[in-house]
Amino acid sequence: MNLDSTISLPSSEDVELHVFGPGYGESLLIHTGQGRWLIVDSCRKAKAAAPAAIEWLEHIGVDPSQAVTHIIATHWHDDHIRGLGETLERCTNATFVCSNALLSKELLALTEDAAQPLMGHASGVDEIRRVVAELRRRKKDQSRKLVGLGLEYASADKRLHLQDQVVPTCEVWSLSPSSAEFELSLREFARMLREGPRNAAKPVVRPPKPNDTAVVLWVKVGERVLLLGADLEERRSNSASTPAVDCGWTAIVSSNAKPNAPAEVFKVAHHGSQTGHNEEIWTRLLGSDPLALLTPFRNGKCLLPNNHDKARILQLSGEAYISSPVSAKRYKPKERTVSWAYEGKQPTISRGMGHIYARTSAVDSTKNWEIQLFEGALPLANA
Amino acid sequence: MTGNTAVLHQFFEPGSIGDPDECTDSDAAEERLTAPFVAVPEVGSSRGKSSGAWTNFTPSGSEEASPTAGGTRAVTPPAYLRRPQAGPRAHFIPLEKREGVVLEIGDEEFEARLVDILGEEPDVTATFSFSDLSDDGLRLLKVGAVFYWNVGYSVSPFGQRSRVADLVFRRLPARSSSDVASAIKRAEQIRDELGLDN
Numbered sequence: 001m002n003l004d005s006t007i008s009l010p011s012s013e014d015v016e017l018h019v020f021g022p023g024y025g026e027s028l029l030i031h032t033g034q035g036r037w038l039i040v041d042s043c044r045k046a047k048a049a050a051p052a053a054i055e056w057l058e059h060i061g062v063d064p065s066q067a068v069t070h071i072i073a074t075h076w077h078d079d080h081i082r083g084l085g086e087t088l089e090r091c092t093n094a095t096f097v098c099s100n101a102l103l104s105k106e107l108l109a110l111t112e113d114a115a116q117p118l119m120g121h122a123s124g125v126d127e128i129r130r131v132v133a134e135l136r137r138r139k140k141d142q143s144r145k146l147v148g149l150g151l152e153y154a155s156a157d158k159r160l161h162l163q164d165q166v167v168p169t170c171e172v173w174s175l176s177p178s179s180a181e182f183e184l185s186l187r188e189f190a191r192m193l194r195e196g197p198r199n200a201a202k203p204v205v206r207p208p209k210p211n212d213t214a215v216v217l218w219v220k221v222g223e224r225v226l227l228l229g230a231d232l233e234e235r236r237s238n239s240a241s242t243p244a245v246d247c248g249w250t251a252i253v254s255s256n257a258k259p260n261a262p263a264e265v266f267k268v269a270h271h272g273s274q275t276g277h278n279e280e281i282w283t284r285l286l287g288s289d290p291l292a293l294l295t296p297f298r299n300g301k302c303l304l305p306n307n308h309d310k311a312r313i314l315q316l317s318g319e320a321y322i323s324s325p326v327s328a329k330r331y332k333p334k335e336r337t338v339s340w341a342y343e344g345k346q347p348t349i350s351r352g353m354g355h356i357y358a359r360t361s362a363v364d365s366t367k368n369w370e371i372q373l374f375e376g377a378l379p380l381a382n383a
Numbered sequence: 384m385t386g387n388t389a390v391l392h393q394f395f396e397p398g399s400i401g402d403p404d405e406c407t408d409s410d411a412a413e414e415r416l417t418a419p420f421v422a423v424p425e426v427g428s429s430r431g432k433s434s435g436a437w438t439n440f441t442p443s444g445s446e447e448a449s450p451t452a453g454g455t456r457a458v459t460p461p462a463y464l465r466r467p468q469a470g471p472r473a474h475f476i477p478l479e480k481r482e483g484v485v486l487e488i489g490d491e492e493f494e495a496r497l498v499d500i501l502g503e504e505p506d507v508t509a510t511f512s513f514s515d516l517s518d519d520g521l522r523l524l525k526v527g528a529v530f531y532w533n534v535g536y537s538v539s540p541f542g543q544r545s546r547v548a549d550l551v552f553r554r555l556p557a558r559s560s561s562d563v564a565s566a567i568k569r570a571e572q573i574r575d576e577l578g579l580d581n
Contacts, residue, residue, distance in 0.1 A: 024496075024506070103574070103577070103579065105567065105570045105571060105574060105581060106570075108569075108570035108573055108574065109563070109566040109567045109569070109570035110566070112566040112569040112570055112573075113562065113563065113566035132573060132577075135577055136573070136576055136577060139576065139577055139578065148578070149577060149578070193563055193566070193567075194563070298508070299486050299496070299508075300486035300487040300494030300495075300496075300508060301487055301494060302486075302487070328508065331505070331507045331509075333479070333504070334504070335478055335479065337478055338478045338479045338534045338535075340546060341479070341534040341546075341548040342507075342509065344510075344512070345509040345510050345511060346509065346510045347507045347508065347509040348507065348508050348509075349505045349506065349507055349508070350505065350506065
């Protein structure tokens with residue numbers, strides 16, 4: 001990782017949010033005070049030695065095995081899960097948090113059935129298998145002095161963590177998935193299992209859309225509140241004319257059981273897409289002029305956020321940054337002898353691991369957020 | 384081979400691959416594209432040579448005196464039973480090997496993400512034309528399908544080089560209901576082991 005040498009460790013009262021996103025992938029790293037860190041999802045550069053969050057911690061001299069308290073898997077899409085198994089293996093003292101659906105019998109059966117490994121694509125299936133293997137190892141490890149697995153399920157309006165004996169205090173809540181979303185996911189996994197490939201091309205197992213199991217997080221460190229939108233999208237009701245009230249952002253904004261404090265930082269949901277947008281996120285869950293941070297999504301011709309999305313986010317937020325440009329970069333093979341094979345194929349590559357770094361005091365709410373942008377990260381207005 | 388490959392410049396000996404029923408498309412392609420040059424000792428003329436398995440052949444296949452340690456006579460097989468003389472075989476020099484996954488399918492082309500499985504090259508997103516696929520390849524084309532894309536030189540037995548880009552879809556055999564039942568059972572075992580309710 002190519003980093004500025006002026007980077008310093010956060011003080012014990014600082015809150016930091018790091019957003020990593022290479023164009024296909026997303027991971028967040030949060031300093032929750034007192035040298036404790038929380039990792040949300042995982043991504044990695046191709047052939048990188050370690051997942052992005054681990055790489056950063058090691059770069060600043062922090063031991064992930066001691067400092068990371070929680071690893072939260074928001075959902076199992078490939079772009080949020082690359083390197084998750086390794087992250088769990090490296091953070092030996094961290095509690096693993098995921099939705100109930102991620103370890104459901106239905107999804108585990110799906111991953112067992114699709115066990116044939118691929119060489120290059122670290123699919124979500126492979127990562128889930130690696131996570132399960134690590135949980136099994138932990139279960140057998142007597143030295144951990146735990147009865148359970150160090151596993152916590154996330155669901156709507158559930159407090160996952162409370163640290164109120166130190167300054168700054170830290171509180172972590174999951175705001176989703178709802179019961180209806182959990183049920184829909186199980187039904188979808190069962191359908192995928194039944195309708196598997198029959199003498200067809202070997203597919204990567206593709207998670208269902210919309211992202212029903214996405215875990216939205218509300219994190220309060222001292223006086224600062226962050227809303228981390230994961231990839232949660234709205235879901236249409238059965239009549240398809242209105243959003244379903246028991247799913248997606250509509251369910252979250254209408255809940256009375258969630259914490260009320262408005263957030264000042266928003267990790268924009270689902271790469272800023274229209275399907276991840278709900279006006280009431282901005283009016284009811286966020287404070288005025290929030291800091292909006294997001295990662296792009298480039299997959300084939302699907303590019304997020306699009307120009308309409310960018311305009312909408314810029315209008316609603318005070319400041320907005322994106323971890324990497326939305327457009328991709330033209331690929332030129334190093335080997336001139338293979339260039340001919342790419343002729344006419346419009347080959348593109350990611351622009352590298354972008355990284356947004358936001359830091360402020362958790363206890364002094366008058367201090368502004370200090371933003372640093374690494375590698376491809378840039379203000380959304382310029383993206 | 385089931386024919387779901389698209390070889391832009393092909394220079395392979397027919398029949399150099401094993402029984403198609405015994406290997407997957409990818410196995411076959413792998414074998415075909417990575418088969419090393421097999422250096423087979425030159426057998427040459429059978430007459431007058433003293434090395435090799437059939438050194439005592441005679442054109443007619445008749446027996447010829449060939450003393451052995453036990454003093455018996457070696458039996459020379461007739462010409463029609465002789466092993467064919469093996470010469471240099473075609474081989475492939477890989478320059479880039481990628482595993483691809485289909486992202487989107489359009490009217491005449493499809494988008495794929497390609498991961499380098501030989502070296503350090505970055506993931507590439509590329510657009511392939513349907514004309515890069517055979518009929519069988521078109522049948523296997525679907526979003527999420529995995530394929531292998533091999534770029535390199537094929538070298539003929541006579542040393543001629545030609546450029547090759549070969550796209551082969553990975554297949555899965557039909558999944559039976561017992562496979563599904565077995566996967567569910569393994570999932571239940573895992574949950575048991577983790578202490579989670581089934």
